[in-house]
Amino acid sequence: MKLTSVKLLLLNLKKNKLKFSVTVTLKKDVLDPQGKVVQNTLKNLGMRDLSNVRQGKYFEIDLSIDDQDKAEKKVDEMCKKLLANLIIEDYKISKI
Amino acid sequence: MKLTSVKLLLLNLKKNKLKFSVTVTLKKDVLDPQGKVVQNTLKNLGMRDLSNVRQGKYFEIDLSIDDQDKAEKKVDEMCKKLLANLIIEDYKISKI
Amino acid sequence: MEINNEIIEKHGLKKDEFSSIKKLLKRDPNLLELGIFSAMWNEHCSYKSSRKHLKTLPTKGDQVIQGPGENAGVIDIGDNDAIIFKIESHNHPSFIEPYQGAATGVGGILRDVFTMGARPIALLNSIHFGSPEHYKTKSLLNGVVAGIGGYGNCIGIPTVAGETKFNKTYNENILVNAMAVGHAQKDKIFYSKAKGLNKSVVYVGSKTGRDGIHGASMASAEFDENSEEKKPTVQVGDPFTEKLLMEACLELMKDDSIISIQDMGAAGLTSSSVEMASKGELGIELDLDKVPCREENMTPYEMMLSESQERMLIILEDGKEERAKKIFDKWDLDFVIIGKTTSTKKLILKYNNRIECEIPISALSTKAPVYDRKWVKKKLPKNKVDFKSLTKVKIEDALIKILSSPNHSNKNWITNQFDQMVMCDTAQKSGADAAIIRIHGKNKAIAVSVDSSANYCKSYPIRGGKQIVCENWRNLISVGAKPLAITNCLNFGNPENQEIMGEFAECLIGIKESCEFLNYPVVSGNVSFYNGTNNKNIFPTPVIGGVGLILDLKNKLSHQFKKNNSTIILIGKTFGHLEQSAFYEEIYSLTEGEPPEINLNNEKNNGTCVLELVKNKLVNSIHDVSSGGLIVALAEMAIGSEYGIKIYKPKKLSNLYQYFFGEDQSRYILEIDKKNLEKTEKILKDNNVFYEIIGLTQKDFFEVDGELKIDTKKLYNLNNKWYNNY
Amino acid sequence: MNSSVIIFPGSNCDRDIAVALEKMQFKNQMVWHKDTKLPKSDLIVIPGGFSYGDYLRSGAIAGKSLIINEVIKAANDGCLILGICNGFQILTETGLLKGALLRNKNLKFINKNVNIKVINNKSNFTNKYKANQILDINIAHNEGNYFTNKDHLKKLIQENLIAFKYCDKNGNINDDNNPNGSIENIAGIFNEKKNILGMMPHPERMVDNMISNSDGINLFSSLMN
């Protein structure tokens, strides 16, 4: 009895939970001081075949919406409003 | 003549370039103050269906190696040596 | 590419300006040349609308080593110590991208100071935002504050003072002005004037990218709905690299390798090379193939107009290249010889072995247009507010409302985000009338403060201009410093509008008058026009940054009450001027009428005499009376101390509101030990200074006889809560 | 006593600590991060600042520098190591101290004076302080939110390896006076052998009454002891 209720809960949770990942990266021509420093350090650590590193931000976002389309639109709105700074950054949303 | 040589160069460049993405996220039991603040801010912006946000780092790494296996091992090494602090963070590598 | 009207317009050049270019070149410019002209001839670099007026400012004095015209102004503080300082605006970039805009503003002004051989020792800022209710304000505010802190904290220079104001006039055009102050040896100051032929021109610092291309032109254009499209021109700051650049430059400056040095600020490589050549009356030839680039396939146009940050241009003495390169290698910075000085008096740019640009230097500098723009006098406000017609408020309620308003609330929530202590010479942090920075390893210190009064300047520009200089002077005196010189950042609307140009001209008349009278010269500054959106201009907002000297750090003063039962003296006459006061604005939303008049004689006399009292160690604490009037100033002295005050009923002015909230100028409040009172009064009388004894400090309570009695802890809380609820 | 201060690109409290050390009669030398040899020292200080701009993670990149290997060797030989602010972050990144420093809970840089309590005054770094003495000291950091796993935390407590905790002016230790969200209000910790101290507050800023106060002096005189 206890077990089934837990299972049910999990099921419900799953049903109502859509998970997205968002990556936010600097636009191509924008200076990425962090990436540059990381790249140099990796090279100093002996990684010779490294040709480029860019650093960005990563978000995992859980939504309690059923409708995937709707959910994706919400995430898009979040990116535009807060997560990404569209002046210097691009973003990408994926369902996970 | 000039054009072909440029094309060849580009081809070579492409051939020798493998691109990976790395995401680094805080371990589950580590507090994620950034994610919390982002989540609260998004809620304040009216995103009610949001149930959780975690924030991490994202890297795009270009390697000039042909062999994908080798390349992936290199990236794994980079993560272990520098990109992630394994005491508090997990990482994930994908080919892009 | 053919240069058509559209391209010319996109470069912000007027038709007749283009004709002049053709005349100067005796041919049509190519695109690269057009870009260079547009960068050098825009308002930001050429000061074409302001130059005529700026010339009227007093810039000389015994204390001045270098006035305007160099990267920053230099003053003498004795013992071979020099102070180098300047203020600069980064308004437009900060509105578009607040964090990076503010950060690169700080980075830029720091380069202006260390380029002259100074180690920066303090940062200040003046930031103006729209109304707190405006939907953009909060994120702009948070972004700007984080950006200022982000840069200053990382590079390790304390941010010690500033001002933060809110007014709806800045809703669509915020102001972000940053000031840097540095210390150098008087005999080791570096200038930008090139000297000698065939000397190596060296590029050092970060690589050049495509960022900020045409930033300088952007800073000289009004905003409109399409501003979004201008966005990619925002630069990203890299304080880490700037720290390396600063250390490398200061290391190189230890000997005599450098002939001249210039940071790449607005208009990057273009303006730095032209300025050096122009001052030295030389030519300069650059080989653009050698410019270190961050991106592939960058064109000469992009290289010359990029505003990538953290770069410098140096002209080296012969034979010093190797030693210099070693230093920059040590700091992991690019160091490339990209050209040489020549006798041609031309800017010649080569790329792929071809001459891509050939412009006489004078065409870009001395022959750049200067405008005598038409301006009209301000129509001064005639109305006086009819005080009797206003609904009455309790003095206590008005005081509380002012203290807890965004403009008057304590700014700890900002300044706690700035490292104020790094370098371990900050003897007084923000929160005081002026910050105090000790000269490293010595017993003396400088005091610094920035001030503006846009409301005053809007209603009566001449008087407003006069007032801001005096207010700044007072703030320095209030910490026991002798004011020495100022820098100024002139933030105005569109100069092509005759009324705006009038505001500019008249504010400068006022500034000049005060500076002259107080022997408080202008040694550096910056003009920012076109602050406005869709023909709505901001209030005229000149900002004054002042530097003063404290000979013995032991004599420094702050405004918090120090002791129980000491006598409180008010210096200066109280007339009860309420128009343009915080009282009218915060309580009644009234912004009519004239600001208070200033009698410069009294100003000077009062200030000098206060310093005399300080010198005689008669004073426990001082505060100047400014926005909010006497009662707000007294409350500020109580807040954060263990003491309050018992204020006697005023003898003369029957209207308590005028007495307590009037913003009459040239006034100071002094806390004096009873045992020192007699001596103090004698000095005041001997100097013909008007003063009144207005009360006594007491434990814990802020009290006006028969009117109000508030726990000072409550005042503290009221003064500190605004941002928490925002 | 001989001391060395390591300078990384982006260190910015190196001069401050050198001034404090010299004032306290240490014979101090500055060591550039590219150096591969450490001068003979009884004390090595890793100063505050933003080594490598705090890029990636604060302290991460400095933790991979050449000189750090020498620091680790010296530490293993029992040399005293003091990491202040960014220095503390670097020490955790190298593993010389366990745990990690996360972003401040309010995500803002914090510079202000706070109170800390001396939790363990039986160490080379703290023996001149009284037990439970309360200090008024400056903090200035973005990432001072100390975190460690449960086992290590237990060990820190049981073996008395917590040097300082944030508190109020009366010594109360609770959330209200925890500026950055640190676990257990921790402001500084020792390693097991107590020859390494990492702390977020800046003792070198508190050695001059003209500028601040003298609450940091005893840390340096403890080391001299």
Ligand SMILES: Nc1ncnc2c1ncn2[C@@H]1O[C@H](COP(=O)(O)OP(=O)(O)O)[C@@H](O)[C@H]1O
């Ligand atoms: N943005 C800021 N940065 C640093 N300090 C600030 C800032 N805004 C305000 N302050 C500080 O707050 C205090 C009050 O500012 P203000 O009311 O303008 O002072 P005053 O009237 O004496 O000129 C000053 O010490 C000032 O340095």
Ligand SMILES: [Mg+2]
């Ligand atoms: Mg003041």
